Amino acid sequence: ADLEVTHWWTSGGEAAAVAELAKAFDATGNKWVDGAIAGSGDTARPIMVSRITGGDPMAATQFNHGRQAEELVASGLMRNLDEVAAAENWKDVINPPSLLEGCTLDGHLYCVPVNIHSWEWLWLSNQAFADAGVAVPTNWDEFVAAGPALEKAGKVPLALGQQGWQMSGLFKDLVLGLGGKDLYLKVYGDKDSDLAGGADMAKVFKALGDARTLAKGSNVQNWNEATAMVISGKAGGQAMGDWAQGEFQVAGQVAGKDYTCLAGLGGAQYITTGGDAFYFPALEDEEKSKAQEVLAEVMLSPETQVAFNLKKGSLPVRGDVNLEAANDCMKKGLAILKEGNVLKSADELLSPDTTTQLNDLMSEFFSTELTPEDAQARFAELIASAD
Amino acid sequence: MADPVAAGRAEPRGTRPRRALSRRNVMLYGVLIVVALYYLLPLYVMVVTSLKGMPEIRLGNIFSPPMEITFEPWVKAWSEACTGLNCDGLSRGFWNSVRITVPSVVLSIAIASVNGYALANWRFRGSEVFFAILIFGAFIPYQVMLYPIVIMLREIGLYGTLSGLVLVHTIFGMPILTLLFRNYFASVPEELFKAARVDGAGFWGIYFKIMLPMSLPIFVVAIILQVTGIWNDFLFGVVYTKPDTYPMTVQLNNIVNSVQGVKEYNVNMAATIITGLVPLVIYFISGKLFVRGIAAGAVKG
Amino acid sequence: MNQMTNPAATSVAVKDLRLAYGSLTILDDLSLDIGEGEFIVLLGPSGCGKSTLLNCIAGLLDITDGQIWIKGRNVTWEEPKDRGIGMVFQSYALYPQMTVRGNLAFGLKNAGLPRGEIDKRIARAAEILQIQPLLDRKPAALSGGQRQRVAIGRALVRDVDVFLFDEPLSNLDAKLRSELRVEIKRLHQQLRNTMIYVTHDQIEALTLADRIAVMRGGIIQQLADPKTIYNKPANLFVAGFIGSPAMTFLKGQIGERDGVRTFEAGGSTIALDQYRGEVPARGTAVILGVRPEHVAAGHVAAGHGAAGHGAAGHGAAGHGATGAGGAAAKVEIDEPMGSDSLLWLRFAGQALSARAPAEHGFKAGDAVSLGFDISKASLFDTETEQRL
Amino acid sequence: MNQMTNPAATSVAVKDLRLAYGSLTILDDLSLDIGEGEFIVLLGPSGCGKSTLLNCIAGLLDITDGQIWIKGRNVTWEEPKDRGIGMVFQSYALYPQMTVRGNLAFGLKNAGLPRGEIDKRIARAAEILQIQPLLDRKPAALSGGQRQRVAIGRALVRDVDVFLFDEPLSNLDAKLRSELRVEIKRLHQQLRNTMIYVTHDQIEALTLADRIAVMRGGIIQQLADPKTIYNKPANLFVAGFIGSPAMTFLKGQIGERDGVRTFEAGGSTIALDQYRGEVPARGTAVILGVRPEHVAAGHVAAGHGAAGHGAAGHGAAGHGATGAGGAAAKVEIDEPMGSDSLLWLRFAGQALSARAPAEHGFKAGDAVSLGFDISKASLFDTETEQRL
Amino acid sequence: MASDTRPRRPFRNLSAKIASIPMIVTAVCVFLGGTLWTVVYSFTNSKLLPRLNFVGLDQYDRLWSTPRWLVSIENLAIYGVLSLIFSFVIGFLLAALLDQKIRFENTFRTIFLYPFALSFIVTGLVWQWILNPDFGVQNIVRSLGWESFTFNPLYDANLVMYGIVLAGLWQGTGLIMCLMLAGLRGIDEDIWKAARVDGIPTWKTYLYVVIPMLRPVFVTTLVIVMAGIVKLYDLVVAMTSGGPGNASEVPAKYVYEFMFRAQNLGQGFAASTMMLLTVAIIIIPWAYLEFGGRRRG
Ligand SMILES: Nc1ncnc2c1ncn2[C@@H]1O[C@H](COP(=O)(O)OP(=O)(O)OP(=O)(O)O)[C@@H](O)[C@H]1O
Ligand SMILES: Nc1ncnc2c1ncn2[C@@H]1O[C@H](COP(=O)(O)OP(=O)(O)OP(=O)(O)O)[C@@H](O)[C@H]1O
Ligand SMILES: [Mg+2]
Numbered sequence A: 001a002d003l004e005v006t007h008w009w010t011s012g013g014e015a016a017a018v019a020e021l022a023k024a025f026d027a028t029g030n031k032w033v034d035g036a037i038a039g040s041g042d043t044a045r046p047i048m049v050s051r052i053t054g055g056d057p058m059a060a061t062q063f064n065h066g067r068q069a070e071e072l073v074a075s076g077l078m079r080n081l082d083e084v085a086a087a088e089n090w091k092d093v094i095n096p097p098s099l100l101e102g103c104t105l106d107g108h109l110y111c112v113p114v115n116i117h118s119w120e121w122l123w124l125s126n127q128a129f130a131d132a133g134v135a136v137p138t139n140w141d142e143f144v145a146a147g148p149a150l151e152k153a154g155k156v157p158l159a160l161g162q163q164g165w166q167m168s169g170l171f172k173d174l175v176l177g178l179g180g181k182d183l184y185l186k187v188y189g190d191k192d193s194d195l196a197g198g199a200d201m202a203k204v205f206k207a208l209g210d211a212r213t214l215a216k217g218s219n220v221q222n223w224n225e226a227t228a229m230v231i232s233g234k235a236g237g238q239a240m241g242d243w244a245q246g247e248f249q250v251a252g253q254v255a256g257k258d259y260t261c262l263a264g265l266g267g268a269q270y271i272t273t274g275g276d277a278f279y280f281p282a283l284e285d286e287e288k289s290k291a292q293e294v295l296a297e298v299m300l301s302p303e304t305q306v307a308f309n310l311k312k313g314s315l316p317v318r319g320d321v322n323l324e325a326a327n328d329c330m331k332k333g334l335a336i337l338k339e340g341n342v343l344k345s346a347d348e349l350l351s352p353d354t355t356t357q358l359n360d361l362m363s364e365f366f367s368t369e370l371t372p373e374d375a376q377a378r379f380a381e382l383i384a385s386a387d
Numbered sequence B: 001m002a003d004p005v006a007a008g009r010a011e012p013r014g015t016r017p018r019r020a021l022s023r024r025n026v027m028l029y030g031v032l033i034v035v036a037l038y039y040l041l042p043l044y045v046m047v048v049t050s051l052k053g054m055p056e057i058r059l060g061n062i063f064s065p066p067m068e069i070t071f072e073p074w075v076k077a078w079s080e081a082c083t084g085l086n087c088d089g090l091s092r093g094f095w096n097s098v099r100i101t102v103p104s105v106v107l108s109i110a111i112a113s114v115n116g117y118a119l120a121n122w123r124f125r126g127s128e129v130f131f132a133i134l135i136f137g138a139f140i141p142y143q144v145m146l147y148p149i150v151i152m153l154r155e156i157g158l159y160g161t162l163s164g165l166v167l168v169h170t171i172f173g174m175p176i177l178t179l180l181f182r183n184y185f186a187s188v189p190e191e192l193f194k195a196a197r198v199d200g201a202g203f204w205g206i207y208f209k210i211m212l213p214m215s216l217p218i219f220v221v222a223i224i225l226q227v228t229g230i231w232n233d234f235l236f237g238v239v240y241t242k243p244d245t246y247p248m249t250v251q252l253n254n255i256v257n258s259v260q261g262v263k264e265y266n267v268n269m270a271a272t273i274i275t276g277l278v279p280l281v282i283y284f285i286s287g288k289l290f291v292r293g294i295a296a297g298a299v300k301g
Numbered sequence C, D: 001m002n003q004m005t006n007p008a009a010t011s012v013a014v015k016d017l018r019l020a021y022g023s024l025t026i027l028d029d030l031s032l033d034i035g036e037g038e039f040i041v042l043l044g045p046s047g048c049g050k051s052t053l054l055n056c057i058a059g060l061l062d063i064t065d066g067q068i069w070i071k072g073r074n075v076t077w078e079e080p081k082d083r084g085i086g087m088v089f090q091s092y093a094l095y096p097q098m099t100v101r102g103n104l105a106f107g108l109k110n111a112g113l114p115r116g117e118i119d120k121r122i123a124r125a126a127e128i129l130q131i132q133p134l135l136d137r138k139p140a141a142l143s144g145g146q147r148q149r150v151a152i153g154r155a156l157v158r159d160v161d162v163f164l165f166d167e168p169l170s171n172l173d174a175k176l177r178s179e180l181r182v183e184i185k186r187l188h189q190q191l192r193n194t195m196i197y198v199t200h201d202q203i204e205a206l207t208l209a210d211r212i213a214v215m216r217g218g219i220i221q222q223l224a225d226p227k228t229i230y231n232k233p234a235n236l237f238v239a240g241f242i243g244s245p246a247m248t249f250l251k252g253q254i255g256e257r258d259g260v261r262t263f264e265a266g267g268s269t270i271a272l273d274q275y276r277g278e279v280p281a282r283g284t285a286v287i288l289g290v291r292p293e294h295v296a297a298g299h300v301a302a303g304h305g306a307a308g309h310g311a312a313g314h315g316a317a318g319h320g321a322t323g324a325g326g327a328a329a330k331v332e333i334d335e336p337m338g339s340d341s342l343l344w345l346r347f348a349g350q351a352l353s354a355r356a357p358a359e360h361g362f363k364a365g366d367a368v369s370l371g372f373d374i375s376k377a378s379l380f381d382t383e384t385e386q387r388l
Numbered sequence E: 001m002a003s004d005t006r007p008r009r010p011f012r013n014l015s016a017k018i019a020s021i022p023m024i025v026t027a028v029c030v031f032l033g034g035t036l037w038t039v040v041y042s043f044t045n046s047k048l049l050p051r052l053n054f055v056g057l058d059q060y061d062r063l064w065s066t067p068r069w070l071v072s073i074e075n076l077a078i079y080g081v082l083s084l085i086f087s088f089v090i091g092f093l094l095a096a097l098l099d100q101k102i103r104f105e106n107t108f109r110t111i112f113l114y115p116f117a118l119s120f121i122v123t124g125l126v127w128q129w130i131l132n133p134d135f136g137v138q139n140i141v142r143s144l145g146w147e148s149f150t151f152n153p154l155y156d157a158n159l160v161m162y163g164i165v166l167a168g169l170w171q172g173t174g175l176i177m178c179l180m181l182a183g184l185r186g187i188d189e190d191i192w193k194a195a196r197v198d199g200i201p202t203w204k205t206y207l208y209v210v211i212p213m214l215r216p217v218f219v220t221t222l223v224i225v226m227a228g229i230v231k232l233y234d235l236v237v238a239m240t241s242g243g244p245g246n247a248s249e250v251p252a253k254y255v256y257e258f259m260f261r262a263q264n265l266g267q268g269f270a271a272s273t274m275m276l277l278t279v280a281i282i283i284i285p286w287a288y289l290e291f292g293g294r295r296r297g
C-alpha cells in the first residue's frame, strides 16, 4: 500500500538517510510517499499534530521520542505496536533498552525508535585552527582560549544558528559536559531548582557567557548553515548533535583529517539518547494498517539500520549490527554507548512547554546583554515550575 | 505701486513658467524615480541573482549584473530542487496552486458578491449586525482560528481535502470582499435597482442581469486580492493539505529551507520569482482597473 | 378585468398611509384619491416625502400602515411588477450595459412575453417616442433628452395603467426641460393614462397637472387644480411656493375707511373691497400676499390712474386696480427678464415685487406709486397661516 | 494704484487668448474688454468654454497664447493670488473642516495680514452678507444659500477689484436661486466691483448683466447688453438660447404684397413693413423668429382686431400687431404657467408658441387667428444664420 | 387575488435571506463561534488537545509574566507605530506626487504597487537576502572601501524590528498609495482652485484642507493597515523566524508556537484572546463610526 510518511529530514545528509528507509520499504512492494516538511521539527510538528487531530492522519510520522506525542497517544490517536514488538523481539535487540521506555505509555509501545542521537558534540574545523595558527583544542576551555586567535584570523569562533533549540542544545551540552551526569539528571530530571540556582550551575552559565562572546558574528539561522561555516573553515567550531556529521560527509570531509569531533564537548564522556522515532497513527484502512507493520519492521531491520545511520551520522538502535564502515566520530559514540554512559534526553525529561520556555530563555540570553547571573535566576525559576 | 516703469511695461510680470525642465518637474520626477528605484531594487536583485551561478554569488556583490547568465537555477527551481525525497521542484506545486486558487477565487467571489449585493440592496433586520461580525473576522489573526477550523473541518469531514481548503479560503476571504462588494453596490444608483424591480426582476434577476454586468472594476479588485491572497497563502496550504496537494508556496518554503550545505541563493530567488509570477502577471495586466475598483469599492463608504 | 370595489373613476387610492423609518415618521395618515386618466403632480420642497409617497405607491417601500389601491385592487402587499405601474426616474436609471432595445425588453422578458409581442410593443413605443433610430445604441451614447424618452419608453411598453414619474426632468438644462415638458404633456393627451408626477419645480407642476398636491413635511397642504392653487392658495406656504416670480407678503392689519375694510401697514392703506374672500374684523393682524403681476407701478406724478395705464401692462391694468393711497414705494432693484421686468420695491418698509413691461423706464432709487389688483390677492391669518 | 496703459475704463482685458489641451483647442483668439465696475455674464451651453475662459482670467489655467490684463497690468503669468481677483465656485469649494470664520480668514492669514485687520475685514464682509450668526459654524451645517454667501464672503474679504463667479447658483433649487440672484445684484450695486459671471441659465444672465457675452464652441457669438441680446439677437443660436419660453422659428421666404415685403410660409403671409432691420430681396429663404409674447392669439371669428385686444395682453397688444392674414393656427397644447399661459400652436405646418393671459379660454384643438408684433421679431439668413 | 393580509415578515425578501446564509453562517459559526471557543478554552489548562479543565486566570497570569510575550507586544507596538506612520506618510506623499498630472503615471503606480502582489514569504526572503551582511548592502558598501560600515539589522537585536518594518513598508505602501490616490481623485477640483486664488501654498493646502477632507479614506486605510499589523506573522517567520533570539517575536507567532509547538493550547488561547481584545478595541469605535447613526441616503 501507499504510505504517507511525514518527517522534517530535508537537509542533505538527512534526505540521503531517509532515502534509505524509503528504498527498503519500497522493496517490500509497498510505496513510501514522502511528506517532507522543511524547516526543522518546530515547523513540522504543528502540521503533523493538526493533521492527526483533524482526522486526516498520515500513515507514519516522525517525532522525537519522548513527550511530544504523549497526549496524542493518550487520546488513542496512535497505534499500539505491542504485537510487532513482540514478534520482532524488540525488547532484546534494542540497545540501550531505555530507548523503548520513551515509546511506552501505560505499558504499551507506540513508536519505533530509528536512531540514537546524541547532542553532546563539538565539531571543529581543522582548517580554521590551522589558519589561526593554534592547535585544535581538545576540550571546551581550550576552545574558549583559542577564541581571540580565531577572531584575529577573521573567523567566527563559534558557529551558532539563531534558533532557540540550538542555543538550549548548546546549554544542555555545557551542563552535561562541564557539570557532569549528576547535575544534569538532578536539574533536568528531578527539576531540582536549588541546584539549578547553585554554584555548579553558575559555572555552566559562565561558560554560556563565553559561548555568547564567541558566537558574535554568527549570522545564520539554520543549524546546517552553521555547520556549513565549520565545513568551509569560516568558523572554528559548532556545538551540535551527531546529525551534523551527515553534512560533513555530504561535503566529502573526513573525520580526524578535515574536522575533529569532541564528545561531551571534550568533558564528561556521556551522551543522551534522544533520537527520532516514528509513530503510527491509528488508521481505518486495513491494508494500510498492515503496511504500517511492515514499515515498522523494515525500519528496525539490521540492514536498514546500518544504511540509514551511516548516512544520517547517528548511531543505530540495535546493538547487534556491524558498523565497520563507521568513521572516527561514530566510533567514539559507539564506544560511549558500550560503556553504558547513556542518559535520557532532555526531550524525554521535559515537557514541550518547558522546552519552549527554556528555548526562549536561551534565545533571550544570546540576543541580549542578559547577565549569566540573571539568566541563572530565571532558569532556576523555570525549573521550579516545570512539569 | 512698484517701479512705475516696470509696472508700465507691456511685458507680462513674472516669467512664463513650467517648461519641461522646470525646477518643479525636476524635483517631482527626481523623487518619483528615486522611489521607483527603491521599489524596483528587490526585483532587480531577485532577477539578477537568479541568473548567476553560485560561484559568482559568493563573490558577494548582489547588485552587479551577472557576468555569465545561466538559467540553470530556474530549471532547478522549477523541476529539480529537492524536498526530502521529492525532487521535482516547484512544478508540482504550481498545478496544485492552480487547482486550489481557481475554485477558491471563484467560490469566494461568487459568495461575497452575492452577500455584498444583499447587504447593499436587500437589507433585512439584523443584516448589518452579521456584517459587523464579519468585518471583525477580518482582523482575527489566522493562527487564532487554526484550531477551531481544524475541529470544524473534522466535524464536517472535509479535513485534508481540497474542498476543505477551498472552503477555508472562501471563509477568510469573505470579510474584506463582502465589504468591497457592499460598498460598490451601494454606490450603484438606487434608482437602477428600483427600476429593475418595477420591471419585475427579482433578487437573482437583478443580480445577474443588472448588477453583475456593471461590476467589472470591483470584480477585478476582488480577483486580484483573492488570487494574490490565496496564491501566496502558506499557512492554510500547509496545515490543510497533504504533500501531494501542497501548493507552490509550501514547495517554495521547502526548497528555500531545505538547505543542503550552503544556501543556493540563485535557486531560491528563481523559485521566489516563479512563485510570485502568477499574481504579478495578473496584477500587471489589470492594474488600471484595480485602481478604479479601489476607488469605487474601498473609498466610498 | 379587475373587480372594482371603489368608484369606477378612481385609478389610484392611497388610504391612511403611514410610513416610518424606525421612530422617524415620514408620512403620517396620508390619503389621496386619483382619478382615471388624471395627471397628478406631487409638488413640494426637497425632503418633504414626495419620492417616498411615490415609492409606496410603486411598492418599492414596505409601508408601515394603510392601504394602496390601484384600479380597484388592494395592492398593498403586491410586488411592484404586479401593480400595473410604470416608473420613470430622475436619473432615468437606464441599464447601462443593455441597448435601448434591451432596456425596453427587459421587463417584458421578465414577464415571460413571447418574442413577437415584445417586438411589437417596442416598435409601438419607439414610434410614439420617436426613438426608432436609437434602438441599438447603449444609453451612454444618448443625449439627456433621448435617455429620458427611453426611460419613458420602458414604462410605456409595459402597457400599464399608471405612470409614476420621479422628477424626470430635474437633471436637464432649462431649455431641454421646457421641451420635454411639452412632450410629456402631449404623451398624456395621447395615452390618457393616469400619471403621478413628482417635482419640486412649480412651473412643471402648473403646466402639466390636472391637479396638484402640494406637500410639506409629509402632509398634503392643498390638493386642487393649478388655477385654484395659483389663485387661491390654501395657506402661506402654498402661496409662497407657487408662482415665479414668487408672491410677496406684506404684514399689517385690518383697518376701515369710508365703511370699506382696508389693509394697513406702515401708514399705507389698501382698500380690500374687491377681495374675494372673507375679510376679518378690524384690528386683526393679517398677511397680505400679492403676486408681482398684480401690482402695478406708476410714476409718482401721474398718480393712481397713470399707474394703471402707463407702466402696468398686465392683469392689474385690465381689472380695476386699487390704489395704495398714493403711498410712495421706492425701486430697489430692477431685474429685466427679457419679456418683462421684475421690480423690487420697498413699500411700507417691506419688500414687494412688481412685474413691469420690459420698457418700464424705472431706475433703482426711483419713487413709484402702486396699484394692487386685490381681487387676485390673498389674505392670510398671521397665526394659522391659512387663507381667509 | 496701478498705472494704466489701457483706457481707464477697462478693468479686465483679454487679448487674443488661445487655450488648447494638446491638439484640442478650446478657446481660439478670444478677445474681451470689460469695463470698470461692469457686470459681465458669460452665457452659453455646457462645454462651450465658459469656465475655461474664467479660469484663464483667474490664472488657474496656463494659457497657450495671448495676454490677460487686469487693471492695466499684464498679469498673464502672475499667480492667481496676485491678480486682485476673487472667485466663487459652483460647488462653493468651502474648506469643509474650517468654520465660516476660518474659511474667510484662511487666505488673509496666508497673506500675512495682522489679526486686527483680518477681524475687521471679516466683520465687514459678514455684515454685508448678513452671515454674522454663522461665523462659528462649519459649512456642513449651512444651507445652500448660506454656503453661497460664505463663498462670496471669501472673495469679498480679499478686497479685490474683480469678482469671478462660476455658475454660483446652479446647484440650488429654483426658489433659492431667484432669491440669491437678487442678492448678488444688490451686492454689485453696493460694491461696484467688476464682476464676471458664468452661467448657462439665461434668466440669470438677463437679470444680472450689464453686458452678456453669449458663447458657443469657444467663440463669443454676441457681446451686448441684455436688451439688445433679447431683442436683436445676432444670430439664430443666440436667438434660440435667450428667452424663456424660447423664441420659435418659422421657415419661409420673402414675398411681396401691395408693395410691402412679406414673410411667406405654407400659404400664410405676414407683412414685414414694421420689421426693424433690413428685409432681403424677394424669394430669399429666411427664418422668422418670434418670441411667444409677440404673438397674439385671438378667436377666429373675431378676426385680427379681436386677437389684439381679446387674448393678447402683452406687448403684441400694445404695439400694432400685424395680422397673419387670418391664417388659422391650431392650439396643440396649453401650458398654464400661473401668471399666464403658453400656447403651443401649429401654424403653417410649423410649431409656434404664443403667450396668452392665464384666462385665455382656449382649449387644445381650437383654431385661433394670430397677430405678430413684427417690430420685435427677427429675420435670419437660412445659410449664415445671421440676423438680417 | 388581492393580498389584503400583510405577509409575514420573515418571508419577505426570502431570496435575499437565503443568499445571505453563507455570510450569516460564517459570521456566527466561524468568527463568533471560533472566537468564543477560543476565549472559553483560554481558561483551561489544555495541552496538546483541548480539554475543558478550568484553571481560572492562570494562563493569563503566566502570559503576562512571560518575557517573550512582553517582547512580542513591544515588538508589535514598534512595528505597528512605525509602519502605520511611515506607510501613511509615504503612501500619501506618493499619492500626492502621482496626483500632479504627471506623465507615465501608470508606470510609476505599477512600480509602487507590484510588491503588493508578492507574498510576505517572498518579501521576507528577498529582504533577508538584501540585508544579509555577507552579501547585501553592508557587503557592498564595505567593498566600496568603507570598511567599518555596519548595516546589519536582521542580526542585531536592537535593529531587527526596523529591518522588518523596512520590508513590510516595501510590500504594503503601494496599496496605501492606491487608496490615498483614489481619495485624492475624489476631491473637488474647485477646492484646489479656491486655495490657489486664496494664495495658499500647496503644502498648506494639503495640510489644512485636503488631508482633513480625506478623513474617510484615512479611516478605511487605517482599518486595512491595522488588520495587517495585528496579523503580522509570515514576514517575521520568513525574515528572522523571530530571531535573533527572541528579538523579533510577535504575538501571532507566540500564539502559534504555544498552540502547536509548546503544546500548551491554553496558553496559546490566552494570548489569542488578548489579541482579539486588542482588535475589538480597534474595531468597535470604527464600526460605531461606520454603522452607528449614519444611514445611506
Ligand atoms: N432610508 C431612509 N431612512 C431614514 N430617513 C429617510 C430614508 N430615506 C428618506 N428619508 C427621509 O425621508 C424624507 C423624505 O424623503 P424623500 O426622498 O421622499 O423626499 P423628496 O420629497 O423626494 O425630496 P427630493 O425632492 O429631494 O427628492 C427625507 O427627510 C429623508 O431624509
Ligand atoms: N483638462 C481638459 N482636457 C481636455 N479637455 C478639457 C479639459 N477640461 C475641459 N475640457 C474641455 O473644454 C471644453 C470647455 O470646458 P468648460 O469647462 O470651459 O465648459 P463650460 O462652458 O464651463 O461648461 P459647463 O457649463 O458644463 O461648466 C469642454 O468641451 C471640455 O470637454
Ligand atoms: Mg425625491
Ligand SMILES: [Mg+2]
Binding pocket: D050, D051, D052, D166, D167
Ligand atoms: Mg463650467
